[in-house]
Amino acid sequence: MIIEFLESKRIIKSREIAGYLEKNEVYLTHSMLKKFTELAYELENSTDENFYEKLSEIKLDMKKSKKDRGTELIEKIERMKMPVYSDTLREFEKRIRKIKNSQISVKYPRELEGGEILLEIKLKDHRDVKKSLDSLDKNREIIEEMMRIFENGIWEE
Known part of the structure; x- marks a missing residue:
């Protein structure tokens, strides 16, 4: 077949x-x-x-x-x-795994072109607000790295 x-x-x-x-x-x-x-x-x-x-x-x-x-x-x-794209996507997804948790999810265009990155925060009660915002603040540098990769369309060491 x-x-x-x-x-x-x-x-x-x-x-x-x-x-x-x-x-x-x-x-x-x-x-x-x-x-x-x-x-x-x-x-x-x-x-x-x-x-x-x-x-x-x-x-x-x-x-x-x-x-x-x-x-x-x-x-x-x-x-x-596509070696450059593959390396860039792998590095991008590595950063996503660092910030993603049960409350925070990340959505992005697969080709890393155009559009935007969507950070989704799920809140069940008022304690989740502080917890989620603290997590985002703690991961600020990682999120900024993700945005640089996304804006440039390429990952550079």
């Missing part, structure tokens, strides 16, 4: 790619397979390099579940395609 799907999307070396997926016991949901195919097509057509050759160099963590290896594979291919 995967071979036919890849071939229908005009992916070169579809059989070899399917062999790689089977050998590495990678499970791709339908949406993951679609994303994988889009990335393969884009990489094949945007560079002179052979996608299968690049793919065959990717080593996956065999201790993970099959589905997690699928996610890992897609992340590594995205990194291969």
